[in-house]
Amino acid sequence: MLALKLAFKNLIGAGLRTWLNVFVLSLSFVIIIWHKGMLDGWDRQAKTDMIAWESGGGQYWQQNYDPYDPFTLTDSHAPIPQPFDLPVKQGKMLPILITQGSIYPEGRVQSILIKGIDPAQKLLAIPSKVLGSVSTGIPALIGQHMAQANRLKVGDVFSMRWRRAEGAFDAADAIVVGIFHTTVPSIDAGQLWVPLETLRKMLNMPGQATLLITSTITNHPESIGGWKYKSQEFLLSDVEKIIKAKTVGGAAMWFILMLLAMLAIFDTQVLSIFRRQKEIGTCIALGMTKGQVIRLFTVEGAMHSVFAALLALAWGTPLLYLQAVNGIHMPINSQDFGISIADVLYPTYSFMLIITTTLIVLITTTIVSYIPSRKIARMNPTDAIRGKIR
Numbered sequence: 001m002l003a004l005k006l007a008f009k010n011l012i013g014a015g016l017r018t019w020l021n022v023f024v025l026s027l028s029f030v031i032i033i034w035h036k037g038m039l040d041g042w043d044r045q046a047k048t049d050m051i052a053w054e055s056g057g058g059q060y061w062q063q064n065y066d067p068y069d070p071f072t073l074t075d076s077h078a079p080i081p082q083p084f085d086l087p088v089k090q091g092k093m094l095p096i097l098i099t100q101g102s103i104y105p106e107g108r109v110q111s112i113l114i115k116g117i118d119p120a121q122k123l124l125a126i127p128s129k130v131l132g133s134v135s136t137g138i139p140a141l142i143g144q145h146m147a148q149a150n151r152l153k154v155g156d157v158f159s160m161r162w163r164r165a166e167g168a169f170d171a172a173d174a175i176v177v178g179i180f181h182t183t184v185p186s187i188d189a190g191q192l193w194v195p196l197e198t199l200r201k202m203l204n205m206p207g208q209a210t211l212l213i214t215s216t217i218t219n220h221p222e223s224i225g226g227w228k229y230k231s232q233e234f235l236l237s238d239v240e241k242i243i244k245a246k247t248v249g250g251a252a253m254w255f256i257l258m259l260l261a262m263l264a265i266f267d268t269q270v271l272s273i274f275r276r277q278k279e280i281g282t283c284i285a286l287g288m289t290k291g292q293v294i295r296l297f298t299v300e301g302a303m304h305s306v307f308a309a310l311l312a313l314a315w316g317t318p319l320l321y322l323q324a325v326n327g328i329h330m331p332i333n334s335q336d337f338g339i340s341i342a343d344v345l346y347p348t349y350s351f352m353l354i355i356t357t358t359l360i361v362l363i364t365t366t367i368v369s370y371i372p373s374r375k376i377a378r379m380n381p382t383d384a385i386r387g388k389i390r
């Protein structure tokens with residue numbers, strides 16, 4: 001208790017030097033929490049959007065399907081297994097049929113993926129209901145980025161070509177019946193959505209699909225009749241890897257911030273010991289042990305982090321709160337990066353994040369304060385009183 005009282009008085013008495021160190025350390029506090037909160041918010045938003053728009057609770061892939069290899073699409077289709085008939089009818093499983101094709105808006109050619117989806121489905125957030133609003137022709141639903149890239153709008157008619165199951169090419173006109181906005185580029189860029197039964201007739205593939213999206217995340221066999229199950233964890237693994245990579249990169253920034261703050265405290269402690277050598281010698285001469293004096297200087301250094309936490313709480317809380325409520329408008333387009341990034345990103349600040357950051361800063365500050373304080377153990381009280389340190 002005596003060490004705490006003396007340390008508090010010494011820090012307050014140091015004036016501006018103490019508060020400069022505290023302010024720099026509080027900056028480290030707030031920036032580390034803000035940056036990690038941004039990554040956590042992005043992680044949560046990206047996974048939520050991908051589950052809602054694309055992955056669902058998990059997917060069954062036809063055994064030949066590889067989303068990164070378009071050459072597999074020719075053979076990536078098969079009849080839906082009989083055990084899945086009931087879940088499909090109940091809306092708990094959504095079949096998707098995928099094939100390659102080309103469109104010719106305004107005389108230009110654009111390679112695309114044509115995807116068939118049930119207009120009445122409610123499993124994904126894709127507004128497929130509009131596909132049932134046209135009784136003639138081929139209704140097409142596209143994403144906002146797809147529409148901008150090809151200068152298409154609702155009501156536009158364009159030519160579309162595809163390859164049938166027999167290998168022959170076919171073509172017809174399609175009409176844009178809807179344009180949706182999403183943060184998931186894998187269902188927008190280069191994608192054209194049409195009614196599932198219409199696409200089956202176009203390809204001459206009755207009752208077939210490329211993948212089946214499930215509504216639940218548990219109790220799924222790994223393989224059924226040539227269909228392989230891909231868990232939600234597997235489907236979201238790319239986002240997980242990106243967030244981890246960004247976290248590692250952010251750790252370098254956190255290390256630099258902490259290094260600057262710790263360097264300032266280290267220099268302050270060294271200077272303090274040099275300037276207060278007579279005081280140290282007097283304390284030892286009056287009965288304080290060298291260990292007690294070392295503890296006093298260590299506590300002084302550690303109290304910088306306590307003051308910094310309080311200061312960060314004072315000015316950082318309203319700032320981080322406003323960002324968490326209003327979000328941060330992102331100046332980039334998720335389609336340009338191929339990953340899910342919302343237009344407005346809402347940081348997530350967990351209680352564990354704040355506690356962990358505070359403990360790390362406190363422990364680090366204590367260690368940095370103790371290192372120069374060890375010099376006191378080698379002091380001779382007489383020399384210290386005279387102002388000489390060996």
